[in-house]
Amino acid sequence: MRARDIMTRPVARFEPATSVREAIASQVRGLFSDCTGRLELWSVSVTGGLVTVRGKFSDEAERRLGTALAKTVEGVTAVRLAAAFGVDLEEG
Structure with missing residues:
Protein backbone atom coordinates (compact mmCIF):
# COMPACT_ATOMS: atom_id res chain seq x y z
CA MET A 1 0.00 0.00 0.00
CA ARG A 2 1.35 3.38 -0.96
CA ALA A 3 1.22 6.48 1.24
CA ARG A 4 -1.16 8.13 -1.21
CA ASP A 5 -3.61 5.24 -0.77
CA ILE A 6 -3.59 5.66 2.98
CA MET A 7 -4.38 9.36 2.69
CA THR A 8 -7.40 8.79 0.46
CA ARG A 9 -9.04 6.16 2.67
CA PRO A 10 -10.98 7.02 5.81
CA VAL A 11 -8.89 6.70 8.95
CA ALA A 12 -11.83 6.10 11.28
CA ARG A 13 -15.35 4.98 10.63
CA PHE A 14 -18.08 6.94 12.36
CA GLU A 15 -21.64 5.72 12.69
CA PRO A 16 -24.13 8.27 11.41
CA ALA A 17 -26.37 9.98 13.92
CA THR A 18 -29.36 8.29 12.31
CA SER A 19 -28.24 4.93 13.68
CA VAL A 20 -28.26 6.33 17.22
CA ARG A 21 -31.73 7.82 16.67
CA GLU A 22 -32.99 4.57 15.18
CA GLY A 48 -31.46 14.60 19.74
CA GLY A 49 -32.68 13.13 23.01
CA LEU A 50 -36.30 14.15 22.41
CA VAL A 51 -38.60 11.21 21.70
CA THR A 52 -41.89 12.02 20.00
CA VAL A 53 -44.61 9.40 20.20
CA ARG A 54 -47.55 9.94 17.84
CA GLY A 55 -50.73 7.97 18.00
CA LYS A 56 -53.82 7.20 20.00
CA PHE A 57 -53.65 6.78 23.76
CA SER A 58 -56.75 5.35 25.39
CA ASP A 59 -56.51 7.37 28.61
CA GLU A 60 -54.27 9.37 30.93
CA ALA A 61 -52.83 6.21 32.50
CA GLU A 62 -51.69 4.98 29.09
CA ARG A 63 -50.10 8.38 28.34
CA ARG A 64 -48.22 8.29 31.65
CA LEU A 65 -47.08 4.72 30.96
CA GLY A 66 -45.86 5.66 27.48
CA THR A 67 -43.88 8.60 28.86
CA ALA A 68 -42.38 6.53 31.68
CA LEU A 69 -41.41 3.68 29.35
CA ALA A 70 -39.71 5.99 26.86
CA LYS A 71 -37.76 7.74 29.63
CA THR A 72 -36.17 4.42 30.67
CA VAL A 73 -34.24 4.22 27.39
CA GLU A 74 -30.65 5.44 27.57
CA GLY A 75 -30.20 8.67 25.62
CA VAL A 76 -33.76 9.91 26.07
CA THR A 77 -33.83 13.37 27.64
CA ALA A 78 -37.49 14.27 27.06
CA VAL A 79 -40.69 12.72 25.74
CA ARG A 80 -43.43 14.43 23.75
CA LEU A 81 -46.74 12.70 23.15
CA ALA A 82 -48.69 13.86 20.13
CA ALA A 83 -51.99 12.80 18.64
CA ALA A 84 -51.74 11.19 15.23
CA PHE A 85 -53.08 14.39 13.67
CA GLY A 86 -50.29 16.54 15.15
CA VAL A 87 -51.70 18.07 18.35
CA ASP A 88 -49.33 17.84 21.29
CA LEU A 89 -50.84 16.00 24.23
CA GLU A 90 -48.08 16.23 26.79
CA GLU A 91 -44.41 16.96 27.24
CA GLY A 92 -42.30 15.36 29.91
Whole structure:
Protein backbone atom coordinates (compact mmCIF):
# COMPACT_ATOMS: atom_id res chain seq x y z
CA MET A 1 0.00 0.00 0.00
CA ARG A 2 1.35 3.38 -0.96
CA ALA A 3 1.22 6.48 1.24
CA ARG A 4 -1.16 8.13 -1.21
CA ASP A 5 -3.61 5.24 -0.77
CA ILE A 6 -3.59 5.66 2.98
CA MET A 7 -4.38 9.36 2.69
CA THR A 8 -7.40 8.79 0.46
CA ARG A 9 -9.04 6.16 2.67
CA PRO A 10 -10.98 7.02 5.81
CA VAL A 11 -8.89 6.70 8.95
CA ALA A 12 -11.83 6.10 11.28
CA ARG A 13 -15.35 4.98 10.63
CA PHE A 14 -18.08 6.94 12.36
CA GLU A 15 -21.64 5.72 12.69
CA PRO A 16 -24.13 8.27 11.41
CA ALA A 17 -26.37 9.98 13.92
CA THR A 18 -29.36 8.29 12.31
CA SER A 19 -28.24 4.93 13.68
CA VAL A 20 -28.26 6.33 17.22
CA ARG A 21 -31.73 7.82 16.67
CA GLU A 22 -32.99 4.57 15.18
CA ALA A 23 -31.53 2.56 18.06
CA ILE A 24 -33.36 4.74 20.60
CA ALA A 25 -36.61 4.63 18.58
CA SER A 26 -36.33 0.85 18.21
CA GLN A 27 -35.87 0.39 21.96
CA VAL A 28 -38.88 2.59 22.70
CA ARG A 29 -40.99 0.68 20.15
CA GLY A 30 -39.88 -2.61 21.72
CA LEU A 31 -40.90 -1.46 25.19
CA PHE A 32 -44.30 -0.33 23.92
CA SER A 33 -44.82 -3.63 22.16
CA ASP A 34 -43.71 -5.72 25.15
CA CYS A 35 -45.87 -3.78 27.58
CA THR A 36 -49.02 -3.20 25.59
CA GLY A 37 -48.90 -5.61 22.67
CA ARG A 38 -50.29 -2.78 20.54
CA LEU A 39 -47.30 -1.25 18.77
CA GLU A 40 -49.29 -0.47 15.61
CA LEU A 41 -51.07 2.37 17.42
CA TRP A 42 -47.95 4.54 17.76
CA SER A 43 -45.07 5.87 15.72
CA VAL A 44 -41.83 6.90 17.39
CA SER A 45 -39.30 9.47 16.19
CA VAL A 46 -36.18 10.83 17.85
CA THR A 47 -34.45 14.19 17.48
CA GLY A 48 -31.46 14.60 19.74
CA GLY A 49 -32.68 13.13 23.01
CA LEU A 50 -36.30 14.15 22.41
CA VAL A 51 -38.60 11.21 21.70
CA THR A 52 -41.89 12.02 20.00
CA VAL A 53 -44.61 9.40 20.20
CA ARG A 54 -47.55 9.94 17.84
CA GLY A 55 -50.73 7.97 18.00
CA LYS A 56 -53.82 7.20 20.00
CA PHE A 57 -53.65 6.78 23.76
CA SER A 58 -56.75 5.35 25.39
CA ASP A 59 -56.51 7.37 28.61
CA GLU A 60 -54.27 9.37 30.93
CA ALA A 61 -52.83 6.21 32.50
CA GLU A 62 -51.69 4.98 29.09
CA ARG A 63 -50.10 8.38 28.34
CA ARG A 64 -48.22 8.29 31.65
CA LEU A 65 -47.08 4.72 30.96
CA GLY A 66 -45.86 5.66 27.48
CA THR A 67 -43.88 8.60 28.86
CA ALA A 68 -42.38 6.53 31.68
CA LEU A 69 -41.41 3.68 29.35
CA ALA A 70 -39.71 5.99 26.86
CA LYS A 71 -37.76 7.74 29.63
CA THR A 72 -36.17 4.42 30.67
CA VAL A 73 -34.24 4.22 27.39
CA GLU A 74 -30.65 5.44 27.57
CA GLY A 75 -30.20 8.67 25.62
CA VAL A 76 -33.76 9.91 26.07
CA THR A 77 -33.83 13.37 27.64
CA ALA A 78 -37.49 14.27 27.06
CA VAL A 79 -40.69 12.72 25.74
CA ARG A 80 -43.43 14.43 23.75
CA LEU A 81 -46.74 12.70 23.15
CA ALA A 82 -48.69 13.86 20.13
CA ALA A 83 -51.99 12.80 18.64
CA ALA A 84 -51.74 11.19 15.23
CA PHE A 85 -53.08 14.39 13.67
CA GLY A 86 -50.29 16.54 15.15
CA VAL A 87 -51.70 18.07 18.35
CA ASP A 88 -49.33 17.84 21.29
CA LEU A 89 -50.84 16.00 24.23
CA GLU A 90 -48.08 16.23 26.79
CA GLU A 91 -44.41 16.96 27.24
CA GLY A 92 -42.30 15.36 29.91
